[in-house]
Amino acid sequence: MFDRSLLARSAVEVAPLLLGAHLVSGDVTLRITEVEAYLGVGEDPGSHSFRGKTRRNEVMFGEPGHLYTYFTYGMHVCANVVCSPAGSASAVLLRAGEIIEGVDVARARRLTSKSDVDLARGPARLVVALGITLADGGADLAAGPLRLELPAEASAHSTSARTGVSGGGGGEAYPWRFWIPGDPTVSPYKAHTPKKRS
DNA sequence: TATGCGATTGCCT
C-alpha cells in the first residue's frame, strides 16, 4: 500500500519519485532505475492520450496508481504507472530496472538475456521479467499481486530527451526521461530512428 | 474499409 495522493501529481513530478521504487510481481521484485513521463490530452504530442480517450488508453484516464499496459511493434508490451488526478490522463513509462529478488524466476522468463543487468533493461524486457501481460492493464498497484512500493523521497537523478519518441514529442523540448546516474541497468540512450520498409 | 507506422528487441553482417 502507498499514499495514492503521491501519484496524483504531474508525471514530471512523479517520475523522480518512482526512481528507486520497488515493483513487486509475485516472486520477483524490481528496483526501478529509468522512467519517462508522458502528459495528458493536448499537452504532449508523444503521449498516447494526446488525441483524447480511446479504448487502448482509457486506463490512463482513471485513478492514479493503476497500471497502463499497451502492445506495440506487433510483439512487445510496455507498462506505465498512471499518475495525476483522474481524467488528466498522464502516466510514467517504466523503461528499466534491477531485479533485486527472484532473479532465478526472471532469468527463466528472459532466456535471451545474456547477463542479469539485461533482465529488465528496456521497457519490453522489464515487462517480461516481471511476468506482466496486457491482461494486467488497469490493475491497482496499491493492492493485489502487482504492488508498488514508493520511497520516502525522490532519488538523485538525471534527465534528458525521451528515447524512441518521434515527431513533436521527441527532442529537447520534452526532457522527460529520468534515470539513476551510473546505474548499469539503465538502457543506453537511443534517438528515434525513422522507419524504412520496402 | 484500407493503409502506414510505432513509447522495441534480437539476430544478422
Added chain:
DNA sequence: GGCAATCGCATAG
C-alpha cells in the same frame, strides 16, 4: 551497426 518481425491503432479516403 543495420534491419526484420508482426499487429493494433490512428488517420485518410
